Amino acid sequence: MSALFSPIKLRGLHLKNRIMVSPMCQYSATGGAANDWHFTHINSLALSGAAMFCIEATHVEAIGRITPGCLGLYDDATEAALVPILAAARKHSKAAIAMQLAHAGRKGSSHRPWESGQQIPLSEGGWQTVAPSAVPHKEGEAAPAELDDTGLARIREAFVAAAQRAERLGIDALELHGAHGYLMHQFLSPISNKRTDRYGGSFANRIRYPLEVFEAVRTVFPERKPVGIRLSATDWIEGGWDLEQTIAFARELAKRGVDWIDVSSGGISPLQKIPLGPGYQVPFADAVRAATGLTTIAIGLITRPAQAEEIVASGQADMVALARGMLFDPRWGWHAAAELGGEVDAPPPYWRAQPAEFKTLFGKTTFGAR
Template identity: 60%
Template sequence: MSQLFTPIELGQLTLPNRIVIAPMCQYSAEDGRATDWHLIHLGQLALSGAGLLILEATAVTPEGRITPADLGLWSDDTEAALAGVLASVRKYSDMPLGIQLAHAGRKASSHTPWDGGQLIAPEAGGWRPVGPSAIPHAPAEAPPLALDAAGLAHVRDSFVAAAQRSVRLGLDLIELHAAHGYLLHQFLSPLANQRGDDYGGSLENRMRFPLEVFDAVRAVVPGALPLGVRISATDWVDGGWDVAQSIAFGKALQARGCDFIHVSSGGVSPLQKIPLGPGYQVPLAAEIRRQVDMPVIAVGLVTEAEQAEQIVASGQADCVGIARAMLYNPRWPWHAAAVLGATVKAPRQYWRSQPATHKTLFGDIRIGQR
């Protein structure tokens, strides 16, 4: 029996299999509002048979967007726009849907990737980013505004408000984004956080604000709704955030009722040296899983069914996050199930596509003909 296609519980949410569609920024919102692009994008992924679909990084404030085209959840307008998309998707799919709540910090106010990704200055239509310290992401960029006590409270409360909106939207899971060099990761990493107060310096201090955000969100999210965190397990830079610190952070989250941890890496420094290759981040997830007692999602150049199966079957991770491979092949779970001899859920409208060589791919179904 394929282990990839066995159920798993994240908190009180049962997933039918271990395939997680990881968050993927689309840079296609209008003033934070979801558009028809999101309906098309999420609609096709929700028919894929994966166990869970997590929406892209969703900014909790306008200034927390990576780009002006980022999805947001900070107002009644942004909530209503996303509600319309989710209602249409749910009409045809019962796949669990999660959301990743995020704040870009010093990496905010940037062009979209296809427009170069550089920082947009305020005089060119951008805005002044904020961060833990007045240290720019890249040397040629203007420094962000270091958050003061009022700024910290505003960010924390904005995560809380977005979480409450997520609950109202009926989302099945919330993931806090503390990876890829964005604000919560910036507080964790000594490369971006050089504060001299209680939020900087020691590991305990650098973890303080991300943990305060987690605690504040956990306090307003129903216990039945899974709440997890995505982290960058290492900065891939000497003297930066690393696996040992990630384990300490994971244990602190575990003690606070965190339901899962999603393990990625990098993003906080252009000096990073990432050893790219198939499954290059899986060993990071495996080390954290050995030390932390909660489900772990591994992600990063996992593209083949046998590769994903081995990750789960060997105990390196509890779930496998698929991202770019899902964009390339939105039926990736169907094809993985065919390779691994498993069954996957598919919409009735597509049942007749089941290949004769895989007659039980969609389960024990009967199709009539006219």
């Protein structure tokens, strides 16, 4: 039996396989609201064969968006925009639908990647970003405003409100974004956190605010539904956040009921030096899993079914999440199941796509037609 296509349980959520469609920013929202592009994107990849689809980084306040095109869930309009999209996905797909809640912090007010990705000046329609400290992401950028107690409380409550909206939308699971140089990662890393109060300096202080946010979200999201977190295991910069601190932080999250650690890396500074290669982040997921016993999700240049199978079968991670691989092949899960002897769900209109040599790919052996 394929390890990748074996079931896994996350609290009350039962998944038929170990594949997640990774949250992927689309930079295509209108004023934070999902639109026809998101309808196409979500409904397409909800039929990929992955047991869980995670909606892209969904920002908890308008100034927390990375770009003007980023998705949000911070008012009635952004909530309402997702209702018909999710209704369609539920009607035709059995995949669980998760959502990644995020705040960009100092990496906000940026152009879309295909429009340079650089910071948008206030004079050109940008906004004042916020962060743990008034330290810009890179030299030459405008500095973010350092968050005071009022700002910290506002953002914490924004995460809570977004989690409550997600529950009203029927979202099955949440993932908090604590990676890639965004706000919670900015608190964790000594590269970006230069505070001298209870939220800066020591390891215990730097993890305090992300823990507060996690606890607040976990408190309001239904107990039966899982809440995970994505972390950058290393900044890839000397003196920055590293694997040892990631493991220690994961242990604190475990005490608070975290359901998975989605293990990524980098993003805190353009000075990072990342040795890219197939599965280059998998050893981080392996290390976190071995040290903590937590469910981990491996990500990063995982493209081949045999590669994903080996990661799960060898115990390096409990699940894999694919991003670019899913964009390139929106039926990646089908093809992986065919190669590995697994079974996936597909809507009836697609059953006849099943090649003759894979008669039980969809759990169906016949397809009647007149």
